[in-house]
Every structure is written in C-alpha cells, then in structure tokens.
Amino acid sequence: MDIERRLADLGLDLPPAMSSPPGTAIPFSWVRVIGDRALVSGHGAVDPDGAPSGPFGPVPSGVSLEQAQASARRATLAVLASLQVALGDLDRISAWVVVNGFVNADPGYARTTLVMNPCSELLLELFGPDAGSHARTAIGVAALPFDLPVVISAEVALHP
Amino acid sequence: MDIERRLADLGLDLPPAMSSPPGTAIPFSWVRVIGDRALVSGHGAVDPDGAPSGPFGPVPSGVSLEQAQASARRATLAVLASLQVALGDLDRISAWVVVNGFVNADPGYARTTLVMNPCSELLLELFGPDAGSHARTAIGVAALPFDLPVVISAEVALHP
Amino acid sequence: MDIERRLADLGLDLPPAMSSPPGTAIPFSWVRVIGDRALVSGHGAVDPDGAPSGPFGPVPSGVSLEQAQASARRATLAVLASLQVALGDLDRISAWVVVNGFVNADPGYARTTLVMNPCSELLLELFGPDAGSHARTAIGVAALPFDLPVVISAEVALHP
Numbered sequence: 014m015d016i017e018r019r020l021a022d023l024g025l026d027l028p029p030a031m032s033s034p035p036g037t038a039i040p041f042s043w044v045r046v047i048g049d050r051a052l053v054s055g056h057g058a059v060d061p062d063g064a065p066s067g068p069f070g071p072v073p074s075g076v077s078l079e080q081a082q083a084s085a086r087r088a089t090l091a092v093l094a095s096l097q098v099a100l101g102d103l104d105r106i107s108a109w110v111v112v113n114g115f116v117n118a119d120p121g122y123a124r125t126t127l128v129m130n131p132c133s134e135l136l137l138e139l140f141g142p143d144a145g146s147h148a149r150t151a152i153g154v155a156a157l158p159f160d161l162p163v164v165i166s167a168e169v170a171l172h173p
Numbered sequence: 174m175d176i177e178r179r180l181a182d183l184g185l186d187l188p189p190a191m192s193s194p195p196g197t198a199i200p201f202s203w204v205r206v207i208g209d210r211a212l213v214s215g216h217g218a219v220d221p222d223g224a225p226s227g228p229f230g231p232v233p234s235g236v237s238l239e240q241a242q243a244s245a246r247r248a249t250l251a252v253l254a255s256l257q258v259a260l261g262d263l264d265r266i267s268a269w270v271v272v273n274g275f276v277n278a279d280p281g282y283a284r285t286t287l288v289m290n291p292c293s294e295l296l297l298e299l300f301g302p303d304a305g306s307h308a309r310t311a312i313g314v315a316a317l318p319f320d321l322p323v324v325i326s327a328e329v330a331l332h333p
Numbered sequence: 334m335d336i337e338r339r340l341a342d343l344g345l346d347l348p349p350a351m352s353s354p355p356g357t358a359i360p361f362s363w364v365r366v367i368g369d370r371a372l373v374s375g376h377g378a379v380d381p382d383g384a385p386s387g388p389f390g391p392v393p394s395g396v397s398l399e400q401a402q403a404s405a406r407r408a409t410l411a412v413l414a415s416l417q418v419a420l421g422d423l424d425r426i427s428a429w430v431v432v433n434g435f436v437n438a439d440p441g442y443a444r445t446t447l448v449m450n451p452c453s454e455l456l457l458e459l460f461g462p463d464a465g466s467h468a469r470t471a472i473g474v475a476a477l478p479f480d481l482p483v484v485i486s487a488e489v490a491l492h493p
Contacts, residue, residue, distance in 0.1 A: 307365055
C-alpha cells in the first residue's frame with residue numbers, strides 16, 4: 014500500500030493535524046499508540062487553519078443529511094491527519110479495527126448509518142477491502158464538542 | 174462449552190445474521206476479527222426475515238422498559254448470530270470482554286442499566302460466570318438506526 | 334510509580350469500590366481483566382457510602398459546568414477505586430489507553446470536552462505524562478444511569 018499516493022490520486026488533502034482546540038488545553042492524546050494498536054480520540058471536521066469546521070448543529074434541524082455526510086468524510090480526513098503525524102507513515106496501519114461514529118442528531122433521527130457511510134467508504138477506498146474493513150457503530154447523540162455534526166473515534170492495528 | 178446446545182436447551186433460536194439493512198449498502202463488517210479479538214458492530218433486534226425488528230422508539234415515551242429489555246435480549250441474539258457466521262462456531266469465544274449498550278432514551282431517563290441487564294444475563298447464562306462476564310456501559314442516546322430501542326456493540330476474546 | 338502515595342500526597346481519598354447499585358443486580362464486571370488489558374465499565378461519582386452521588390441532571394440545565402467537572406473528577410476516583418480492587422495495586426497499570434466520557438447534556442451543549450478535562454488532568458497528575466496519557470472521546474448523551482452528570486469508561490494496559 015501507499016496510502017499517501019492514493020490520497021493524492023483521489024485529489025484529497027489532509028487537514029492540519031489536530032492541536033489544541035481554541036481556548037482549550039488538551040490533557041489527552043489525539044492518537045495513543047500501545048504495542049501494535051493505535052487508538053484515535055474523537056475527531057471532527059477541521060478547517061485548513063486547524064479550527065473545528067462548520068457547518069455546525071444537529072442533523073436534520075441544523076444541518077442536512079448531505080452536510081452531515083460531508084462532515085463525516087472531513088472528520089475521517091482529520092483522523093488520517095492525526096494518524097499520519099503520530100505514526101510517521103499511514104502505511105504502518107495493517108488494518109482498521111473499529112470506527113465509532115457519533116452523530117449530533119435530533120431525537121429520533123433514524124438515519125445515523127447513512128451519515129457515517131462516507132467515512133467507511135473512504136477507508137475502504139484508501140486501504141482496500143481487507144485492511145480497510147472495520148466494525149462500526151453509528152449512534153445519534155445529544156451534544157458534541159463545538160456543536161460539530163459528527164465526531165469519529167477509531168482503533169487501528171499496526172504492522173509489527 | 175457447547176454454546177449452540179445451551180441455546181437449544183434454553184429454547185432460543187438465533188435470528189438470521191445481519192446483512193445489508195434495507196436500502197443501505199454496508200461498507201463495514203458486522204464482525205471484525207483481528208488476531209485473538211473479535212469486534213462486533215452495533216446490532217439491534219432482528220426479525221426472522223432479517224429486517225430491523227420493532228417495536229421502535231425511545232424508552233419510555235415510545236416503548237416501555239419491558240419492551241426495551243426484550244429488544245436488548247433480541248439484539249444480543251443478533252450479536253450471537255453474527256458471531257456464529259463470522260467465527261464458524263461460538264465455542265471459539267474464550268471470553269466476553271466489553272459490551273456497550275446504547276439505549277434510545279428520552280432525555281433524563283435514568284434506568285438504562287435495567288434495559289441492558291437482559292443482555293448481560295443472557296451472556297452469563299450461555300457462557301457461564303467466567304467467560305460470560307464483561308465490562309459494560311449503558312448510556313441513553315438521542316437517536317439510533319431505524320429508531321431501534323437498543324443497539325449493542327461488543328468485543329470478545331477468541332481461543333488461539 | 335507509587336500511585337497510592339501520590340493520591341495521599343494530593344489529599345485524595347478513593348471512594349468505596351462499586352458494588353451493586355441500589356435495587357439492581359449487577360450481571361457484569363466493574364473491571365474486566367483480559368491478558369495485559371483491563372477494561373473498566375462506566376462509572377459515575379460515588380458517595381462515601383457507595384451510592385451514586387449527586388448533584389444529578391444534565392449540564393447546563395440541571396447542573397453547572399463546574400458541578401459537572403467535579404462529578405467527572407469524582408467519577409475518575411471511582412474508576413481508580415474499582416481498578417485498585419480488581420488489580421490489587423494501581424501500580425500494575427503500565428499505561429492508560431482510552432478514556433470515554435459520557436456527559437449528560439442538554440441538546441447542543443458544546444462544551445463536553447471541558448467537562449471531561451478534570452478527569453484527564455487527574456490521570457496525568459497521578460500517572461505522569463507518559464503512562465497517564467490516553468485517547469479520549471467526550472460526547473453529550475441524552476440519559477445516564479441515576480441521572481448522573483458524567484459516566485466514564487476506560488481501558489488500561491497492565492505490566493506483564
């Protein structure tokens with residue numbers, strides 16, 4: 014695999030890796046590497062200047078399904094940016110393990126799986142059907158940091 | 174252990190293993206096996222024809238505590254069905270590790286642990302107190318796929 | 334490390350380890366040890382008599398940000414109390430891996446990371462910047478057991 018070339022082939026730029034959100038000290042790690050596992054903190058969409066990126070709000074009253082899907086895809090790029098910085102090279106990832114999708118949702122919004130599909134599809138496209146596959150849970154939550162529409166956390170396995 | 178015999182002794186039939194929900198391509202794995210771990214995606218109750226199974230809605234305004242508990246038990250059977258297909262044999266499970274219960278709940282509903290107890294009790298009944306025990310978190314969420322009352326994800330450990 | 338001495342140096346007392354919440358049988362483990370990993374069930378703040386500890390309710394309509402932060406810190410002490418009982422000695426922890434913060438939040442409450450910071454800061458203070466660091470997700474949920482303001486689950490790595 015050469016994930017960075019695949020990103021380029023798809024015309025995708027990674028955003029800046031997350032640092033401290035504005036006004037917040039960060040007493041945790043965006044990526045925690047333990048043995049052959051890397052655990053990824055919850056990430057949302059990030060602007061080119063590193064700030065949380067809108068549109069903001071719950072789906073569907075604040076953002077549309079399509080906007081939430083775009084936010085999920087951009088959150089996935091933010092996850093990849095943090096992994097690239099933490100691992101040095103995205104090719105160190107041997108397999109995706111779990112992806113957790115937290116969707117800022119109005120009560121009873123029943124389409125949270127659709128919101129998360131662009132995340133899963135991008136991982137499959139970049140890493141292929143074996144390494145890119147993952148267990149997934151997509152739930153609708155009452156509130157997310159910065160009122161982001163989608164936050165994604167994950168676990169990946171690393172080559173020894 | 175012979176989990177399939179215990180299921181039969183208890184008069185329990187597993188539902189069909191999850192495939193694509195109606196109208197949704199599935200870009201993830203219902204069960205992801207990585208080394209001696211199997212990670213299970215979020216599952217809800219499943220009908221005999223493989224469709225998400227009602228009653229639907231949040232507890233307590235849409236479904237009662239008892240209905241949500243029945244949905245949690247049926248979601249557990251769906252988890253077992255997916256594990257059986259992915260592993261070939263449920264006896265490959267050496268231990269349950271974590272169970273995450275997501276309860277479709279009205280704001281402030283304080284009895285999410287009670288909703289999830291039938292899931293935990295079934296696992297203990299089937300796998301015994303050592304292998305069946307697990308860490309658990311039971312939270313109330315704003316929205317779940319298909320407006321299911323309960324979605325359950327999990328991790329199990331496998332015999333080498 | 335000598336975590337218990339650091340707790341004493343900071344003037345911190347651990348609450349009693351969780352047993353069954355009032356009126357509820359507990360069909361799960363507060364801490365599940367699997368190989369060199371320990372998985373911690375969702376814990377909230379605990380009173381000296383072992384009962385769930387108030388104030389209760391969502392942030393900000395039921396409790397203030399400051400009250401929720403205090404509850405997060407006390408939930409962290411409850412996690413440590415359960416780990417101490419399960420492991421015998423907190424020095425068996427080689428590293429924190431993941432911390433999941435579930436904040437009982439009004440819809441759209443955008444400061445869930447601030448609620449969870451006292452948890453992360455306490456872990457860093459006790460275990461130091463290497464062992465104490467962790468991946469983290471902080472989400473706002475619709476409902477938590479006993480209407481607690483904060484519930485925290487975690488995974489730690491253990492010395493062999």
